[in-house]
Amino acid sequence: MxxxxxxxxKDRAEHSAPVIGGSxxxxxxxxxxxxxxxxxxxxxxxxxxxxxxxxxxARWSSHLTRGIPPLGIMGYSCTTFHSNIYYYAGWCGHxxxxxxxxxxxxxxxMSWTQLHPNDExxxxxxxxxxxxxxxxxxxxxxxxxxIGTTPAVKHLQFQYDQFRDGRALTNEQLLYNLSNGxxxxxxxxxxxxxxxxxxxINKINQNKxxxxxxxxxxxxxxxxxxxxxxxxVTHNTIHWExxxxxxxxxxxxxxxxxxxxxxxxxxDSTSPTLxxxxxxxxxxxxxxxxxxxxNITTGQFSCKKIPLPESVTGRYFHSLTAVTxxxxxxxxxxxxxxxxxxxxxxxxxxxxxxxxxxxxxxMIIELVYIEAGSKVDGNKxxxxxxxLEEVLQExxxxxxxxxxxxxxxxxxxxxITEIEEEKKQSYM
Ligand SMILES: [Zn+2]
Numbered sequence: 001m002x003x004x005x006x007x008x009x010k011d012r013a014e015h016s017a018p019v020i021g022g023s024x025x026x027x028x029x030x031x032x033x034x035x036x037x038x039x040x041x042x043x044x045x046x047x048x049x050x051x052x053x054x055x056x057x058a059r060w061s062s063h064l065t066r067g068i069p070p071l072g073i074m075g076y077s078c079t080t081f082h083s084n085i086y087y088y089a090g091w092c093g094h095x096x097x098x099x100x101x102x103x104x105x106x107x108x109x110m111s112w113t114q115l116h117p118n119d120e121x122x123x124x125x126x127x128x129x130x131x132x133x134x135x136x137x138x139x140x141x142x143x144x145x146x147i148g149t150t151p152a153v154k155h156l157q158f159q160y161d162q163f164r165d166g167r168a169l170t171n172e173q174l175l176y177n178l179s180n181g182x183x184x185x186x187x188x189x190x191x192x193x194x195x196x197x198x199x200x201i202n203k204i205n206q207n208k209x210x211x212x213x214x215x216x217x218x219x220x221x222x223x224x225x226x227x228x229x230x231x232x233v234t235h236n237t238i239h240w241e242x243x244x245x246x247x248x249x250x251x252x253x254x255x256x257x258x259x260x261x262x263x264x265x266x267x268d269s270t271s272p273t274l275x276x277x278x279x280x281x282x283x284x285x286x287x288x289x290x291x292x293x294x295n296i297t298t299g300q301f302s303c304k305k306i307p308l309p310e311s312v313t314g315r316y317f318h319s320l321t322a323v324t325x326x327x328x329x330x331x332x333x334x335x336x337x338x339x340x341x342x343x344x345x346x347x348x349x350x351x352x353x354x355x356x357x358x359x360x361x362x363m364i365i366e367l368v369y370i371e372a373g374s375k376v377d378g379n380k381x382x383x384x385x386x387x388l389e390e391v392l393q394e395x396x397x398x399x400x401x402x403x404x405x406x407x408x409x410x411x412x413x414x415x416i417t418e419i420e421e422e423k424k425q426s427y428m
Pocket of ligand 1 (some may be wrong): 039092094207
């Protein structure tokens with residue numbers, strides 16, 4: 001625990017921040033203090049820590065975990081199931097060292113368990129995606145895509161686009177059965193996504209998800225994409241559908257992006273809404289926008305931009321979490337990421353810069369529903385950061401008032417005592 005003082009974390013990128021109960025859980029990711037080595041005591045110290053953000057106190061605190069945390073610390077895939085957080089694969093932080101272990105953090109005991117070791121049985125990679133899905137009463141983890149080292153075992157139904165540097169981009173997919181702990185390699189049908197990394201995937205309903213953007217290859221070169229796919233799991237097959245071109249509203253198809261973050265907002269009475277914030281466009285440019293995709297399950301897919309300042313949207317490699325606060329509103333919590341590139345060197349190269357400004361590190365946006373549990377109103381946005389401070393300040397004012405009141409009471413007590421003393425004396 002952090003003790004009495006207010007705990008603050010400094011910077012973070014290429015992480016996830018899932019929500020369980022009333023808290024956000026933040027493990028690993030890139031950070032300035034992280035040693036660029038395979039393993040070291042300092043790296044272990046950082047990876048044996050989980051930071052949580054409590055929605056009741058609006059404060060971060062730091063917790064030590066038990067057991068051995070995984071080494072895939074950046075661009076890992078992450079999803080929740082009940083009180084567990086699952087972490088799969090990820091980049092080690094140096095060279096071409098990628099991982100493929102599956103680990104679970106039990107948030108009740110804050111302890112790690114390795115469900116599958118880092119081994120050669122399948123591709124080692126990072127920057128893919130993972131969701132928990134359910135089909136006919138069985139719960140699965142579904143893993144897709146990413147970039148990593150060329151695997152020893154390739155599956156015919158998937159592609160592995162190889163680069164000269166020895167790395168490969170893939171659309172490989174896996175299912176992990178949560179009840180029996182077995183991995184299976186599913187077959188695919190429909191319009192499967194190409195090898196992609198740096199995309200986002202979100203769960204739409206029990207057995208359906210949506211994938212947006214990312215990096216793909218074009219003639220052996222990396223390029224960003226604006227692909228959007230809906231996929232669903234049935235038996236041992238993942239069915240894919242590209243919805244590119246079927247969008248309406250504002251007459252715009254979304255631009256290419258990667259390193260963006262997205263979240264699903266589930267109202268009670270409407271089809272889920274997908275929110276997308278930030279990311280990179282071509283040539284290391286920031287995508288400073290927030291998009292809302294409505295009706296994503298109805299086939300009448302629509303997209304609109306919602307106005308948020310660049311302090312919120314001007315970032316990539318950040319996390320975005322949607323948290324239902326009441327039937328009337330949902331909070332979007334944006335944590336960390338990188339800001340504008342700095343161009344340095346004789347032949348100017350883009351240098352990654354982390355968001356370290358405390359006013360921008362954790363940002364909370366309140367979205368209000370048009371009616372309770374219905375569609376979100378894209379025009380009613382409140383940046384809660386200032387409001388949160390107000391709430392905390394109010395608490396402080398109350399405390400101060402109590403102190404003053406107490407001081408007054410003390411005065412009266414003294415006064416009463418004095419009068420009583422006087423009375424006593426006058427009776428004498
Ligand atoms: Zn390593």
